[in-house]
Amino acid sequence: MSAPQTLYEKIWNAHVVEQRDDGTCLIFIDRHLVHEVTSPQAFEGLRVAGRRVRRPDLTLAVPDHNLPTTARLDGNGNNIPIADPESAQQLEALERNAPEFGITYIDATDVKQGIVHVVGPEQGFSLPGTTIVCGDSHTACHGGLGALAFGIGTSEVEHVLATQTLQLSQSKSMEVRVEGELAPGVSAKDVVLHITGVLGASGGTGHVIEYTGSVIRALSIEGRLTISNMAIEHGARAGLVAPDDVTYAYLKGRPMAPKGDDWDAAVAYWRSLATDAGATYDKVVTINAADIAPSVTWGTSPEDVLPITGVVPDPSTFADPSKQAAAKKSLEYMGLIPGTPMTDISVENIFIGSCTNSRIEDLRAAAAVLKGRKKADNVKWAIVVPGSGLVKQMAEAEGLDRIFLDAGLEWREPGCSACLGMNPDKVPAGERCASTSNRNFVGRQGPGARTHLVSPAMAAAAAVTGKLTDVRALMD
Amino acid sequence: MQPISTVKGKAYPLGLKNVDTDIIIPAAWLKTISRSGLGKGAFQTLRSVPGNVFDDPAYAGAPILIAGDNFGCGSSREHAAWAMADLGISAVIAPSFSDIFSGNAFKNGLLAIVLPQEAIDRLMEVAKTDEIHIDLETQTVTTPFQDRFPFEIDPFRKHCLINGVDEIGLTLKSSDAISAYENKLSASQPWLSPNQA
Numbered sequence: 001m002s003a004p005q006t007l008y009e010k011i012w013n014a015h016v017v018e019q020r021d022d023g024t025c026l027i028f029i030d031r032h033l034v035h036e037v038t039s040p041q042a043f044e045g046l047r048v049a050g051r052r053v054r055r056p057d058l059t060l061a062v063p064d065h066n067l068p069t070t071a072r073l074d075g076n077g078n079n080i081p082i083a084d085p086e087s088a089q090q091l092e093a094l095e096r097n098a099p100e101f102g103i104t105y106i107d108a109t110d111v112k113q114g115i116v117h118v119v120g121p122e123q124g125f126s127l128p129g130t131t132i133v134c135g136d137s138h139t140a141c142h143g144g145l146g147a148l149a150f151g152i153g154t155s156e157v158e159h160v161l162a163t164q165t166l167q168l169s170q171s172k173s174m175e176v177r178v179e180g181e182l183a184p185g186v187s188a189k190d191v192v193l194h195i196t197g198v199l200g201a202s203g204g205t206g207h208v209i210e211y212t213g214s215v216i217r218a219l220s221i222e223g224r225l226t227i228s229n230m231a232i233e234h235g236a237r238a239g240l241v242a243p244d245d246v247t248y249a250y251l252k253g254r255p256m257a258p259k260g261d262d263w264d265a266a267v268a269y270w271r272s273l274a275t276d277a278g279a280t281y282d283k284v285v286t287i288n289a290a291d292i293a294p295s296v297t298w299g300t301s302p303e304d305v306l307p308i309t310g311v312v313p314d315p316s317t318f319a320d321p322s323k324q325a326a327a328k329k330s331l332e333y334m335g336l337i338p339g340t341p342m343t344d345i346s347v348e349n350i351f352i353g354s355c356t357n358s359r360i361e362d363l364r365a366a367a368a369v370l371k372g373r374k375k376a377d378n379v380k381w382a383i384v385v386p387g388s389g390l391v392k393q394m395a396e397a398e399g400l401d402r403i404f405l406d407a408g409l410e411w412r413e414p415g416c417s418a419c420l421g422m423n424p425d426k427v428p429a430g431e432r433c434a435s436t437s438n439r440n441f442v443g444r445q446g447p448g449a450r451t452h453l454v455s456p457a458m459a460a461a462a463a464v465t466g467k468l469t470d471v472r473a474l475m476d
Numbered sequence: 477m478q479p480i481s482t483v484k485g486k487a488y489p490l491g492l493k494n495v496d497t498d499i500i501i502p503a504a505w506l507k508t509i510s511r512s513g514l515g516k517g518a519f520q521t522l523r524s525v526p527g528n529v530f531d532d533p534a535y536a537g538a539p540i541l542i543a544g545d546n547f548g549c550g551s552s553r554e555h556a557a558w559a560m561a562d563l564g565i566s567a568v569i570a571p572s573f574s575d576i577f578s579g580n581a582f583k584n585g586l587l588a589i590v591l592p593q594e595a596i597d598r599l600m601e602v603a604k605t606d607e608i609h610i611d612l613e614t615q616t617v618t619t620p621f622q623d624r625f626p627f628e629i630d631p632f633r634k635h636c637l638i639n640g641v642d643e644i645g646l647t648l649k650s651s652d653a654i655s656a657y658e659n660k661l662s663a664s665q666p667w668l669s670p671n672q673a
C-alpha cells in the first residue's frame with residue numbers, strides 16, 4: 001500500500017508527465033479556458049514561431065472581460081457594435097484566433113456565453129480530478145468541483161496552447177476545515193470572506209487549500225465554487241473541495257460531461273480521489289461556523305473583513321506598524337472614519353455579479369430579499385449581471401428578472417461587468433459600491449471607486465436601504 | 477527569448493517599495509493585443525508627477541531600474557514585464573519581488589535581481605552619477621567605484637537567460653513523453669476528451 005495521500009497529491013501525481021532533477025514537474029493540463037484579455041499575445045507568439053495548438057479539443061474560448069453588458073443585438077437581430085475601439089479589437093482578435101487554431105469559440109450572442117469560470121462548470125467542461133488553467137487569477141473557482149485549477153500568465157497560456165503542459169513545482173497543502181452549521185442569512189460568500197479575514201491576504205501563499213468540514217459538505221456546487229473562487233484572495237495557488245454526490249448530481253447530463261458507460265467509470269474514478277484517512281496537510285486551520293456572520297469588507301484588501309455588526313476599525317489599535325500604515329491609507333481611500341458602525345455607511349451603487357456570485361443560486365438569494373421591495377432613492381446605479389446566458393435564461397424562467405426590475409434594478413447581459421474597470425460598467429470615483437465581486441483593490445471597479453465586498457443577499461439588502469445592512473433584519 | 481548575459485548603463489533610482497503591477501501598467505492598457513507599445517503606459521501614475529525619475533533627462537534610456545521591497549505585487553498581468561521591456565529596461569534590482577512578477581520577468585528575459593537593502597541604498601547613490609554593470613555569468617553587480625555585490629539566481633533560469641532558451645521549445649523536446657502520457661490517459665480516462673456536443 002502506498003502512503004495515504006491528500007486529494008491534491010492524488011491529482012498532482014496523476015498529472016506528472018516528467019520530473020526534472022530539481023523536482024520541477026512537467027504537468028499535463030486537461031482543460032484550458034481562454035478569454036480575450038490574456039490570450040492575444042499568446043496566439044501571436046504561436047504564429048510567429050509557426051506553432052499549432054496541441055490539443056484544441058481540450059481548449060475552450062469565450063469572451064467576457066471587455067464585453068458591455070447592455071443589449072448585444074438590435075431589434076433586427078444584428079450585432080450592436082462595441083463603442084470602445086480597443087475592446088472591440090481585443091474581442092475580434094479572439095474571434096479570429098479561436099477558429100484559426102481550431103478552438104471551440106462561444107460567441108458573445110450565444111446563450112452559452114458567460115464568464116469563463118461560470119461557463120466551464122455549467123458546460124461540464126470543468127470536471128473533478130482534472131487540471132484546469134486559464135489566464136485569470138480566479139481560475140481557482142473550478143476547484144469547487146474538485147479540479148486542480150489555477151491562474152497563469154500569458155507566456156504560460158502560450159506554453160499550454162503549444163504543449164498542453166506546464167513546468168511546475170508542487171505546492172504545500174493546507175486544510176481549511178469549517179465545522180458546524182451556518183446561521184440564517186450567512187452564505188458561502190460570508191464563509192470565504194471570513195476565511196480570508198482569518199488567514200489574511202497572503203495566509204495561503206505557496207499552498208493549495210482543501211476546504212473541508214460539515215459546512216462545506218452541506219454547500220451546493222454554486223456555494224463551493226464561490227468559496228474556491230476566492231482562494232487566491234487569501235494567497236493560495238488553488239482551492240479544492242472533494243467531489244461527492246452533490247458534485248455528480250450537478251454535472252450529470254451537462255453538455256460536455258461524460259455520458260453512458262464513461263459516466264459510470266468517471267464517477268468511480270472521482271470517488272477514489274478523496275483524501276485518504278491518515279493523510280496529512282502541511283497546515284490545518286479550523287473555523288467554527290458559529291463565528292461567521294454576514295460579512296463585509298471595510299478596506300482595500302479582501303482581508304479587511306468585518307461582521308456587518310462591526311464598526312470601522314481604528315488603525316492605531318493594530319499591533320503591526322506596517323498594517324497600521326496600510327489601514328490608514330485604506331481608510332483614507334475609502335473615506336471612512338474609525339468607529340463608524342458599518343450599517344451607517346451609505347452606498348450609491350450595487351453590483352450583483354462576477355464569477356464569485358452570478359450563478360442561479362446567487363440570483364435567487366438576491367431576489368428573495370428584493371421581492372416586493374424597492375431600491376432606496378440614494379442608490380443611483382444597481383445592476384444584476386448573470387454569469388452566463390444560461391443563468392439568465394433560467395432566472396427569467398423563474399421570474400427573477402421581474403423581481404429585480406420591479407425593485408428598480410437593471411437586468412443585464414452576461415460578462416465580468418463591474419468586477420473590474422475594463423468595460424463600460426464602472427463605479428464613479430469617490431462613490432461606494434456594495435459588490436458581490438472578489439476584489440476591493442484601489443481602483444478595481446474604476447478609478448477612485450470604493451468597494452465593499454458582500455454576499456448577494458447583503459447586496460440586495462443594501463439596495464433596499466441605501467446603506468450597508470444586516471440582511472437578517474430584512475428576513476422574515 | 478534573446479540571450480542576455482550582461483547589462484551595463486544608467487539606472488533609474490526609483491527606490492519605491494510595493495510597486496504593484498497596477499503602478500507598472502494600469503488596467504486601461506490591458507486592452508492591447510500586442511506585447512509591444514506598452515512602454516507609453518509604463519509607470520503612468522508615477523510619471524504624472526513632475527520631476528519623476530523616468531522623465532529626468534539624466535536617466536533617459538536607462539536599461540536598469542532600482543526599486544524597493546516587494547516589487548511587482550498584485551495582479552498577474554504579464555503586461556507589467558512587457559511594459560518595462562518596451563520602456564527599454566533590461567534589469568530590475570530590488571530587495572524582493574512578488575513570485576508572479578519574477579516568473580513573468582524571467583519568461584520575458586528581464587532580469588529581476590535580488591540584493592540586500594544596503595546594496596540598494598548604495599546603488600541608488602551611484603546611479604545618480606554613474607553607470608551600473610550587471611554580469612549574469614559571474615552573478616555580480618558592480619560599479620566604477622569597486623563596489624561588488626554578488627546575487628543568487630536559480631541555475632535553470634540562469635541557463636535559460638544566458639542561452640536565450642525558449643521554454644516552449646524546451647518542453648517540446650519532451651513531445652514523446654507528452655504523447656505517451658496522452659495515450660495512457662485516453663485509455664484510462666476516455667471521458668477527458670470532451671464530447672463537444
Ligand code: SF4
Binds near residue numbers: 115355416
Ligand atoms: S468576473 Fe472578475 S474576477 Fe471573474 S473572471 Fe471576470 S474579471 Fe476576473
